[in-house]
Amino acid sequence: MTTEQPLPPTVYVIDDDAGFAESAKFLIESIHRPVVNFSSADEFLAQFNPRHTGCIICDVRMPGMSGLELQEVLRERNCLMPIIIVSAFGDVPIAVRAMKAGAIHVLKKPFDDNDFLELIQKALAEDARRREEFRTQQVVLDRYDRLTDREREVFEEVIEGLSSKEIGQRLSVSFKTVEAHRAKIMKKMEADSIPQLLRMWFTIQQCRPTKTILPPQG
Incomplete structure (x- = not known):
């Protein structure tokens, strides 16, 4: 019987703009972080596993399910990964909705490459912090049981x-x-x-x- 090997912390880029997705992938790989691109929220959800670690970069406007709708679905599925919403439009109401729904940042395209990479590193650090906190919480809950x-x-x-x-x-x-x-x-x-x-x-x-x-x- 083989044991599934855990994936390293990975950056998941969800955007129907193939050009942006590839550029983001190139940038993220430059800091030696694994990246997986998806062209839609549905495509991402088809492989989503709450045990996966890393962070999510998601466009707010895509064919089918929007980035905001994806946020809601991921929250219902107990996703711990931090979410960064990106948008080509400076829409304040959308940014407010995204932050209220749990996004750690809303980034307007185009953006500075260094700022983007710094944000990725912060998101991955936040993911690690959340999971450590979760493990501590589970220990207490297990004792209570x-x-x-x-x-x-x-x-x-x-x-x-x-x-x-x-x-x-x-x-x-x-x-x-x-x-x-x-x-x-x-x-x-x-x-x-x-x-x-x-x-x-x-x-x-x-x-x-x-x-x-x-x-x-x-």
Whole structure:
């Protein structure tokens, strides 16, 4: 059985303008970054894998699905890769929409080559940062999944700042039982202190709705 080898961080250029796509590819390869070109959003989506790493350069206006529509689809598919929107038109409303939808930058054609390459490097660094943050979040969520329902109840009361005596009264259990639950919570969450446990709780509340994100490669 062969194991699929992870792809290196790659720049995905999506533009129906073949001339621009090839020029962008040439520039990006000059800084030794892998590049894959696509002529449409649909073509890109046909091979999209949320485990792929890198960044996306996408034209805002293309036949079929637009760059803004692609952004929405990728967000629904839990894409972590940063998106840079490019456009030949200085359309402020479109730029605002793109940024609100999560684009890290909107670049107007034509642009300075050095500025473009610097932006690519920043996007790749942002992708790496997001994935490291994701891995850290997943560790916390996985630890939380080890807790029993009762331990989660006690966890919430601890976060509210209640003492073991107060928690026992609220949950109708003994002081010793609460203390035992607290010890198990600290052990399972691998927390050394209540402040650390509180930080984990914030992570859980922030990430719980997106628990189904596929783990990134690497």
